[in-house]
Ligand SMILES: O=C(O)C1=C[C@@H](OP(=O)(O)O)[C@@H](O)[C@H](O)C1
């Protein structure tokens with residue numbers, strides 16, 4: 001039985017010739033929201049150049065303003081941030097943004113009065129317990145009695161956090177570690193933090209946190225993997241420039257493989273802590289050819305995709321993009337190391353299996369990932385589950401499979417509000433190969 005017509009569904013375009021596009025990707029969500037937190041805790045004003053403007057960054061800006069930070073958007077989009085004393089008494093809406101719901105409660109621990117937190121309905125399913133338990137261990141009050149370990153909750157600070165030794169189980173999300181490290185220079189004794197869980201996902205995102213703290217003049221030691229020591233002291237980020245979001249470049253680069261043709265991304269950093277930097281290697285293994293010309297990264301594909309066996313633990317947020325290519329591949333794919341995706345914007349492992357299966361594909365969950373086998377896909381409506389990367393997953397499939405629509409493409413505004421028009425311009429380049 002076919003689904004009822006949905007006038008709001010977005011028809012994913014299918015090009016009739018190889019694409020040939022240059023795609024300028026806006027700033028990184030992870031870098032923008034870290035720079036905002038560090039600028040809010042700094043001892044002098046900072047300008048953040050080329051930041052991301054999206055729902056997640058807007059939520060971070062609103063949250064930090066609630067806590068007393070002055071943030072002004074300059075003509076052209078740069079952000080002028082003036083730190084102030086961390087003030088409580090307000091409410092923070094985390095939306096569905098992991099960076100806001102995990103990073104900001106630790107900032108609020110430095111405030112002078114209670115701060116309440118909530119988010120989108122689905123945000124109440126995303127794990128928060130390790131951050132809340134860590135705050136309690138640090139002597140900060142937390143009221144989550146109604147929903148222990150989850151939103152909504154209230155942070156009950158006493159004006160200062162002593163810090164010192166602390167353990168956290170970050171097997172559910174690297175953001176628990178990043179949250180504690182980002183505010184740690186403002187703890188009286190700094191922080192000596194150890195991860196105690198069996199696995200630690202998204203290590204590049206923790207390395208990103210450490211790199212930005214060090215760039216802001218903070219002493220951070222990493223004596224061994226899973227152990228971080230932050231020295232108390234001033235945060236001095238200076239003016240910063242945000243790199244393009246390499247994970248958001250993912251669907252566009254994947255398009256070269258799915259549709260055939262070439263996609264070029266300018267301003268690809270020579271060195272970066274973004275996990276999206278793993279994309280060139282992954283796409284090469286899936287049949288693409290990668291070339292760097294100055295700071296332009298080019299991926300070329302033939303429209304024939306090869307399956308892959310990949311541990312995506314360092315870069316779980318790339319999973320929906322790699323899964324889309326896997327569903328189009330001529331050989332099987334195994335994705336490992338991403339059990340924690342069950343706590344992302346939606347249960348991504350369940351969602352990917354459901355949507356691939358809905359389109360006639362062959363996918364199943366494993367304890368820590370996915371197996372996707374070759375199958376002929378047909379058109380249909382992809383559910384996005386309020387998850388930006390499920391929406392872009394549908395778009396990638398639509399390049400190769402006519403008749404795919406995405407139920408809520410507007411959800412891409414979480415990190416890339418301009419996605420539909422950028423995608424349209426890229427697909428519109430088909431047949432104009434130079
Ligand atoms: O710190 C960050 O900016 C992020 C860390 C990762 O979270 P998990 O470790 O929960 O996967 C990543 O998936 C998310 O998109 C962004």
Ligand SMILES: C=C(OP(=O)(O)O)C(=O)O
Nearest residue numbers: 096097098099317344345
């Ligand atoms: C997991 C993601 O986001 P968040 O920052 O909300 O955790 C993501 O963007 O893939």
